[in-house]
Amino acid sequence: MPHENVFVSNHIHVEGPIPGPYSLLTVASAAHRADGTLVSTFTVNLRELPGATIHPIALRSWRGRADDWLTTRRAPRPPAAATSAYVRWVDALPAPAVFVAGPEAQDHVFLYWYVQRFVGHWPFVATSTDPAVRDTLPDAAVCPLPGCRRGVARSA
Numbered sequence: 001m002p003h004e005n006v007f008v009s010n011h012i013h014v015e016g017p018i019p020g021p022y023s024l025l026t027v028a029s030a031a032h033r034a035d036g037t038l039v040s041t042f043t044v045n046l047r048e049l050p051g052a053t054i055h056p057i058a059l060r061s062w063r064g065r066a067d068d069w070l071t072t073r074r075a076p077r078p079p080a081a082a083t084s085a086y087v088r089w090v091d092a093l094p095a096p097a098v099f100v101a102g103p104e105a106q107d108h109v110f111l112y113w114y115v116q117r118f119v120g121h122w123p124f125v126a127t128s129t130d131p132a133v134r135d136t137l138p139d140a141a142v143c144p145l146p147g148c149r150r151g152v153a154r155s156a
Contacts, residue, residue: 005125006031006039006095007133010107011143013072015048016055017106019113023048024079025072027086027111028144031093032137042089043144045076046114068145083118086111090123099124100134 010029016022024046031039054062062069077085090097101108108127115122128134 004034004095005098006033006093007098007100007128007137008032008090008093008124009100009134009137010111011148012107012110013068013143013145014106014110015052015058019110019117020049021052022055022058023052024110024114025076026144027082029086029089030137031090031097033095034136036136036138038138039093040089042086044082044085045072045074046079046082047076049079065145065147068147071145079114080118083114087115087119087121087123096125097123098133099127100137101127101129102134 008029008031010027012024012028013026014022014024025048026045027043029042031041033039076082099108099111112122
């Protein structure tokens, strides 16, 4: 039987351009087989990092999306607990997981930093930035925010 991978696409919401000084607020992920079949999804809101602030550009964006901001703040989990739950979800997938990263997206930077900081190991066997891989996956890492579903910019 050929070796198969599961491809994990991700969508995040953040408070600024880099992790550490700015927090990861929401993670929404979807795992698919190579043929596009949905395997599983994961969504969590995270509490802000102690001492983190919000970048002025992100603040302007969020001010125009107050309902979306409030959605990111519903039932947030501590960063360590949320990140550990994410890694457990990846580890429980039925095949080795490949992280699918967009070429200009912040998803990889934020998730890698959080996972290394709070769990200590990256659970993916590879990272793909190949647009052909990303384009074959359905957009099932649906943003949980109403503004995203209306076509508003997908990350702050």
